[in-house]
Amino acid sequence: MIQQIAFFLVAALAVGAAARPFLKIRRNILLGQPESITGNSAERWKNVLLIAFGQQKMLKRWIPAVLHFFIYAAFVITQVELLEIFVDGLAGTHRFFQPSLGGFYLFVISFIEVLSILALLATLAFLVRRNVLQIPRFQMPELKGWPFRDANIILFLEIFLIFFILLMNSADMALHGNTYGFAVSQWISPLWAGTSETVLHTMERVGWWGHFLVVLGFLNYLPYSKHLHIILAFPNTYYAKLSPRGEMENMPAIMNEVRSMLGMESQSQSDGAELPEFGANDVAALSWKNLMDAFSCTECGRCTAVCPANLTGKKLSPRKIVMDIRDRAEEVGRKIDSGDPQFAKDAALPLSASNFQDGKSLFDRIRPEEIHACTTCNACVEACPVLINPLDPILKLRRYEILTLSQGPSDWLPMFNSMENSGSAWAMAVDRDQWRKG
Amino acid sequence: MSNTIYTMAELAAEGRSPEILFWVGCAGSYDARAQRVTLAFSKILQAAGIEFAILGNEEQCTGDPARRAGNEFIFQMLALQNIQTLEGYGVKKIVTACPHCFNTLKNEYPALGGHYEVIHHTQLLQQLIADGRIRLQGGGDFKGKKITYHDSCYLGRINGIYEAPRDVLKALDADLIEMKRCKTNGLCCGAGGAQMWKEDEPGKQRINIERAEEALSTGATVVASNCPFCLTMMQDGIKAKEKQDEVMTFDLAELVLNHLEKTNP
Incomplete structure (x- = not known):
C-alpha cells in the first residue's frame, strides 16, 4: 500500500512538474x-x-537510419511495459498483463528485450559517433556547449533505461525460478545464482523504480532538450506545408499596393494605416x-x-x-x-x-x-x-x-534598378528579342 | 517551314494565336551563351512543326531573383505586368527553357491571378521525341560518349522533374553517368536565390567549383544541364579547373538540335 501511494505521488508530481514547461513551449510556439x-x-x-x-x-543515410530505428522501435514497443508499470504501480499488482496474455506476454517482453539490446548497441554507436569519430556535422560551431552535452545526456539516460529494465526482468526471473523464459533475461538471470531472495527482490524493485524514475526524468527533461522531437515530429509533419515547394508565400499587402500603383483595381482598400513591417x-x-x-x-x-x-x-x-x-x-x-x-x-x-x-x-x-x-x-x-x-x-x-x-547586399542594387527600369535582370541597351534578328 | 520567329503581337496583328508561348527569360534573351540555347530550342520547335511565338519586348523578368532576394515590391511589379500582358493575348500554355521562369510562372503567378499550363523545355523535348515529332538518330555524335547530367534545383528538387531530361539523354544514345549527388540530392550550381547577381559570401571556395569538380570526377566529356544559370556556372567552373578543352557544357536543347541537324539535313 505504501508503494502504491508513493508511486501515485511520484507520478503525479513528475507529470505535474512537466506540464508547466510543456505549456511554455506551446506558448512560445504561439x-x-x-x-x-x-x-x-x-x-x-x-x-x-x-x-x-x-x-x-x-x-x-542508412547507417544512422538503422541505428536510430533500433532506438525508435525500442522506445515505441517499451510503452507496453511502461503501461504495465503504471497498472502495477497503481493497483499493486505484479506483471498485471502476464496471466491474461500468456504466451503472447512472453513474446512481447522478449521482443522488448531484444530491441533493448539493439537499442543499447545503437546508443553506444551514437556515443562513439558523437565523441570519438570526427563526423563533420557533429563538429560544427553551433553544437559547441549545451547542444553537445544535451546529446550525450540523452544517450546516457537511454542506457539507464535499458539497464534498469534488464535488471528488473533478470532479478524477477531469478526470483521466479527462471520460469519466465524472457529472450535476453534468461541469459542474465544465471548471474544471480546464489543470491538471496531479499536481495533479488530488492534488485527487482530497484530496476522497476529505476526505469520508472528515468522515464519521469526524461519527461521533465524533454522540454529543455532537442529530444523533444520524439513528440513534435508528429504534429510538425502534419502541419508541414503542402503547397508547391517552389512557391514563396504571397504578400497580399504589397500586391494590392503595387496593383493600385500600376492603376489596376485593388482587391482591398488600403485603410491608410501606417505600413506594417x-x-x-x-x-x-x-x-x-x-x-x-x-x-x-x-x-x-x-x-x-x-x-x-x-x-x-x-x-x-x-x-x-x-x-x-x-x-x-x-x-x-x-x-x-x-x-x-x-x-x-x-x-x-x-x-x-x-x-x-x-x-x-x-x-x-x-x-x-x-x-x-x-x-x-x-x-x-x-x-x-x-x-x-x-x-x-x-x-x-x-x-x-x-x-x-x-x-542588403549592394551587389543587388543594379539588378533591382534594372528590373524596375527596364523589366530585365540585366540592364541592356538592345532589344529583348535581338537574338532572333541574328 | 518558316524560319521566322514571331512575337505574339505580330501574330495577333494577323489575327492568329499560336498553340504555345515560348517564354524566353532574361538569360535566354540577353546572355550570349543562353541565346544559343534559345535559338536551338526555337529551331527544334520549328522542325517539329509547332506553332509558337515569343513576347519579345513585351516580356519582362518574371521577378524570381527579386522575390528571392527579398524585394517583393519589384517582384509584384513585374509579375502583375506580365500577367496583364499574358491575359491580353489569352495565353493558356507556356514553355520555357529556364527553370526559374518555369517555377515562378507555374507556382507563383496563380496566387496573383495568373493561371497557365507551364512546361519546361526538357518536358516538351521528351514529349516530341516520344510522339515521334522529332527524330534523333541513334549512334550519332554522342553514341558511347560519357555524358553527365546536372539537375537544376528549380527543375529537380523543387519541381520534382528528374526523368524527362534523362529520357531525352537516353534518346541521344549517350552513356549517362550520374554524379554522386543527383536527383533529390543534386548539388546546386550556386546561382539560385539571386546569387547570380552578387559576389559570393566569404568562404573556402565557390559552389560552382565544387560542383564542376564533381562533374569532372565522373570522367564525362559532356556536362548537360537544363538551366541558363547552371550552364554559365558549370562552364565557368570547368574553365577554372582548366578542362574547357576536354569537357563541354551544353543545354539539352543544344544536344538535341545537334542530333537533329545530322539526321534531318
Missing part, C-alpha cells in the same frame, strides 16, 4: 503569427505516417509553424550537411538558423514570464508577444552574411527528417532586410 493550415488532411496524415512514424527520410526580424513576426519547426529540431544537421553554401565554407548553416530561432523564442518567452515592465512597449499593459521589446532581434544571433549566402536550392528542406523548412525563415529575414531596413 508567439508566432497565425498561419492558416489549408489542404488535404489525408495528405497530411500520409506525411505523419510515412515521415514521422515510418521515418522515411532517415533512410537517406515587412518580412521578419524576430520570432513574433515569424509564423507559429516556423517556431514549431524550431522546437521540433533535433539538431541532426542533415540540412547543413547538404547546404551548398555551408559545404563551400560560408557561414550559413540552416541548422544554426533553426536553433537560433528556437533559442530566441525561449529568450522572449522567459522575458515575458519575468513580467519586467522594461520589456513592454506599453508599460501599462501586460507583456505579450505584441507588447514586447527588449532591443534585440534575430539579427543579434544571425549575421547578414549567413542569410545572404542562401541559394534557395531547397536541399535543407529536402533533407529534414521531420519536414522542418529552414528556408522559409531565411527568406522572411531577407524580406525584412530589403523591404523594412532598405539594406
